[in-house]
Amino acid sequence: MKIKTRFAPSPTGYLHVGGARTALYSWLFSRHAGGEFVLRIEDTDLERSTQDAIDAIMDGMNWLNLDWDEGPYYQTKRFDRYNAVIDQMLEQGTAYRCYCSKERLEALREKQMENGEKPRYDGRCRDSQCSHTADEPHVVRFRNPQEGSVIFNDQIRGPIEFSNQELDDLIIRRTDGSPTYNFCVVVDDWDMEITHVIRGEDHINNTPRQINILKALGAPVPEYAHVSMILGDDGKKLSKRHGAVGVMQYRDDGYLPEALLNYLVRLGWSHGDQEIFSVDEMKQFFTLDAISKSASAFNTEKLQWLNHHYINHLPAEQVAVHLAWHVEQLGIETRNGPELKDIVKLLGERCKTLKEMAAACRYFYEDFSEFDADAAKKHLRPVARQPLETVRAKLAAISDWTAENVHDAIQGAADELGVGMGKVGMPLRVAVTGAGQSPSMDVTVQAIGQQRSLQRIDMALAYIAEREAQA
Structure with a gap:
């Protein structure tokens, strides 16, 4: 069997880290098996779906290098297909028209809740429609089985069972003629030959409904794997106050995609004690049975640690x-x-x-007009004038501008003056960088360049001279 997975976000917001992890797991599962990965935009919520959100999803997928083999498919462009299937179901009796008014359904719901019952449609129109015509306002409902159970073997959680008596007759087409989310998903998975559905645990309750519709259509039922949620480090559901922002915010904050992928793959999956994974290793080792059933806690410090690793090892x-x-x-x-x-x-x-x-x-790259006040006060004192003049002369004499020769010039100035390297290096650091911290002075001065370094030393000497004059 050829493995085929899909990532199917709703474009009602940005691609957040939970969605990105789901996309990664689906992508890795297909890549591990040499299968195919489909991108599908589930935009049936016409009021909340936006082009900005679609763009953000695409940007996030591209930045993370999660490439897809098919798509992106858009559900709004497939309404004719969904409605054709619904019409066929009406003919076959696996779906029916429901003419119940909104007022009746609300009254029914209130009564059931008063009686402590689970709110559900009572099936009034299931077998009695003789007094209605097809052009009256109505919805179409799926004729859900009333006996037995839906049992599926979740690839992460094991066997899960739902009684059909707990599932009411789901609306699959609204009064305005638009098909509903749970139905569109079923037809898409069928048409696109999806073999494995990997998604968040919030979809577990949708699964039995979707399985029953698939069976009514005579369609194959894919394997399901429901991934646990991601929590903040305080144990609560990840939200904006934990920094649960769109994936591209991590790009904006300076993270590498390789670091975020490595972090996300380990947020619920493991392979021994290994922490660092290349993308090729993820593809090689990834399996669904190694995904934890427990929720995972997001830890920004761990992500920063990984990012620092990748900055220095890529x-x-x-x-x-x-x-x-x-x-x-x-x-x-x-x-x-x-x-x-x-x-x-x-x-x-x-x-x-x-x-x-x-x-x-x-x-x-840029010259500056002022030194950091604290660094200048500490290191650009009159006592620094001679070390700076001495090292300037030696730097100006270099004909082959290399870090090694710069180092020799700084060391030579210290030797000539009979002082430690720090007595020359710290004033030089403030002079050429404007601040008190930088990489080692030989590579820093070499990278800044000879002429620019000399000009900045001259500016530091002028600063010291002014300071001397005010003393």
Whole structure:
């Protein structure tokens, strides 16, 4: 059997981390088996579905590199197909027209709740429609079996059983002629030959209804796997106050897609004690029986740890592609300065996110007019004038501008003055970066460039001279 899975989000909001994890699990299951992965947009909720949400879903899938083999299919473009199936069901008697008014249904619901009963349709129109005509306002309901049970073997949770008496006759077409979500899903899974449905546990109650409709259509029933929810680190359902935002917000916050994928795959699935997984390893090892039944807690610190790992272990050229977007957002012009792959190597150990790295790299490309006040007060004192003048002369004399030669110049200045490297290095750091923190001075000065470094040392010397004059 050829494995075929699908990810079928409703475009009523952004692609959040729970949806992204479901998409990842469905994608990995198909890729592991050499099968196919379908993207389907379930946009039957016409009032709440938006193009912005569709775009956000696409952007998130593309950023995470979760490619699909078919689609995207849109349910709103398949209404003719759904209605044709419903008409066929009406002819076969597996569906029927219901003419009950909204007022009657509301009164029925209230009475059932007063009696402590589960609200459900009482089947009034199931077998008596003789006094109605087909053009009267009506909905179409599925004729759900009234005896027996629906039993399915959830690939994560094991056997699950629902009594058919608990399931009322589901509306499959509204009064306005539009088919409903639960019905569209069934026809889509049938037409698209979906073999495995991997989705959130909030869909468990939909499953018996969908299975009964599939059986009524004579369609094959796929395997189902329902993934537990993701909780915040306080044990409550993940929400915006936990940072449960759209996936693209993680891009905006400086995370690499590889880090988020690695984090999401481990948020409910495991393979021994391994924590770091390449995408190829995920495809190789992923199985449904290794998914936990328990809810998982989102931990931002763990995600940051993974992101820091990937910043430093992926090829610098690959990380630089993502860094370029953040640098561009800050309006930093990078033509006059080091390549971004060199920035990744320089700042990788210091930065946990690419957003942090982009903000930290500005001095490599842009000149500044002011020094950090605290750093200048501490390190650009009159006592720093001679070390800066000495190291400036040695830097200016370099003909082959390499980090090794820069290091020799700084060491030579310290040796000449008979002081430790710090007495030269710290004033030099503040002079060329404007602040008190940076990577080692040899690689930093080399990356900033000879002329720009000398000009900044001159600015620092002028600052010291002004400070001396005010003393």
